[in-house]
Amino acid sequence: xxxxxxxxxxxxxxxxxxxxxxxxxxxxxxxxxxxxxxxxxxxxxxxxxxxxxxxxxxxxxxxxxxxxxxxxxxxxxxxxxxxxxxxxxxxxxxxxxxxxxxxxxxxxxxxxxxxxxxxxxxxxxxxxxxxxxxxxxxxxxxxxxxxxxxxxxxxxxxxxxxxxxxxxxxxxxxxxxxxxxxxxxxxxxxxxxxxxxxxxxxxxxxxxxxxxxxxxxxxxxxxxxxxxxxxxxxxxxxxxxxxxxxxxxxxxxxxxxxxxxxxxxxxxxxxxxxxxxxxxxxxxxxxxxxxxxxxxxxxxxxxxxxxxxxxxxxxxxxxxxxxxxxxxxxxxxxxxxx
Amino acid sequence: xxxxxxxxxxxxxxxxxxxxxxxxxxxxxxxxxxxxxxxxxxxxxxxxxxxxxxxxxxxxxxxxxxxxxxxxxxxxxxxxxxxxxxxxxxxxxxxxxxxxxxxxxxx
Numbered sequence: 001x002x003x004x005x006x007x008x009x010x011x012x013x014x015x016x017x018x019x020x021x022x023x024x025x026x027x028x029x030x031x032x033x034x035x036x037x038x039x040x041x042x043x044x045x046x047x048x049x050x051x052x053x054x055x056x057x058x059x060x061x062x063x064x065x066x067x068x069x070x071x072x073x074x075x076x077x078x079x080x081x082x083x084x085x086x087x088x089x090x091x092x093x094x095x096x097x098x099x100x101x102x103x104x105x106x107x108x109x110x111x112x113x114x115x116x117x118x119x120x121x122x123x124x125x126x127x128x129x130x131x132x133x134x135x136x137x138x139x140x141x142x143x144x145x146x147x148x149x150x151x152x153x154x155x156x157x158x159x160x161x162x163x164x165x166x167x168x169x170x171x172x173x174x175x176x177x178x179x180x181x182x183x184x185x186x187x188x189x190x191x192x193x194x195x196x197x198x199x200x201x202x203x204x205x206x207x208x209x210x211x212x213x214x215x216x217x218x219x220x221x222x223x224x225x226x227x228x229x230x231x232x233x234x235x236x237x238x239x240x241x242x243x244x245x246x247x248x249x250x251x252x253x254x255x256x257x258x259x260x261x262x263x264x265x266x267x268x269x270x271x272x273x274x275x276x277x278x279x280x281x282x283x284x285x286x287x288x289x290x291x292x293x294x295x296x297x298x299x300x301x302x303x304x305x306x307x308x309x310x311x312x313x314x315x316x317x318x319x320x321x322x323x324x325x326x327x328x329x330x331x332x333x334x335x336x337x338x
Numbered sequence: 339x340x341x342x343x344x345x346x347x348x349x350x351x352x353x354x355x356x357x358x359x360x361x362x363x364x365x366x367x368x369x370x371x372x373x374x375x376x377x378x379x380x381x382x383x384x385x386x387x388x389x390x391x392x393x394x395x396x397x398x399x400x401x402x403x404x405x406x407x408x409x410x411x412x413x414x415x416x417x418x419x420x421x422x423x424x425x426x427x428x429x430x431x432x433x434x435x436x437x438x439x440x441x442x443x444x445x
Contacts, residue, residue, distance in 0.1 A: 181408065
């Protein structure tokens with residue numbers, strides 16, 4: 001059990017800057033994110049795309065913004081718990097007991113949800129029948145590629161993951177690559193390689209088809225695919241892999257008794273607390289009249305939520321507002337030597 | 339201004355007057371029309387504002403897809419050749435009378 005002042009859910013820009021503000025006012029926090037890296041949507045959706053509306057930064061990429069935020073909170077040595085997800089919350093004696101998917105437990109008076117639009121999960125096949133085999137022979141990520149050796153593998157998708165795995169697995173498996181159109185969004189070199197492998201019959205390339213059904217009797221046997229005009233084909237398959245990118249799912253957050261408005265959490269605009277005492281929501285996931293889904297709004301929300309956390313983390317102390325330029329206490333916390 | 343008709347997967351029809359300059363996606367969100375999620379808020383990075391343009395004449399009349407739209411549509415739920423991302427359809431008088439059909443899910 002880790003005791004802390006605040007658990008932040010989400011390591012995107014909003015969560016990171018909130019952590020900074022907590023550090024500045026002398027609170028500790030632990031940060032949980034289900035991606036394997038820090039940065040949230042900035043890193044997952046647009047690491048290379050320029051952002052033009054960060055105050056005082058005319059232009060930076062999602063990756064640069066993330067790296068700068070990481071640098072900014074370095075003095076506080078906060079712990080990150082990546083590839084993990086907060087699963088359960090329980091309130092006991094005004095403390096929140098937090099459990100993660102990987103079995104970590106925290107005790108904290110405050111939780112800050114900075115979860116974007118939820119956690120990133122792989123997009124799955126639309127076919128109901130695929131659910132039966134999910135995690136066994138219908139897979140959306142690969143942990144151990146040796147299981148495919150000498151097997152028939154049908155891969156769906158047109159992006160880099162689909163192409164890279166089709167190329168990689170073609171060495172030791174019978175690979176069929178199915179994509180809904182003729183163009184691929186993967187790297188040009190990979191597209192070229194796929195075309196070569198298809199020309200020399202190393203892989204079967206089928207375009208303008210999508211999944212219709214998976215079939216099997218206990219274990220997976222085949223996958224049926226359909227074209228838009230209704231033609232269908234059945235392909236023998238030991239494994240079916242789908243690479244359709246990631247989608248954001250609210251996931252367990254929806255089960256914590258928080259008020260929800262569509263996929264967002266209503267908050268007050270004084271400290272961004274939700275309907276539950278000690279649970280705050282900031283960034284894209286929160287909503288209030290006039291809400292803008294801008295990173296700069298998330299920064300503001302995080303700064304105020306941090307002060308809201310202070311009240312519960314230090315009930316016997318009075319919060320004192322200080323400027324970083326003038327406060328020697330803050331400079332000590334930042335490890336600044338003058 | 340354009341009158342846009344949104345038809346849910348279950349057949350429920352909604353009509354909205356959408357101001358020029360807004361996207362077809364925003365027209366749905368601002369009028370609380372279900373069936374379009376728009377998780378990313380119009381950034382062409384989530385594919386949860388996916389619609390079908392069933393009328394071929396209308397499909398051809400719409401502004402062409404820009405780079406990246408088809409890449410996102412690859413990730414949508416049951417994309418077809420008449421699929422569009424409604425965040426990329428900017429409303430003008432020319433779009434008056436457009437009908438969009440929503441897919442079963444926005445996943």
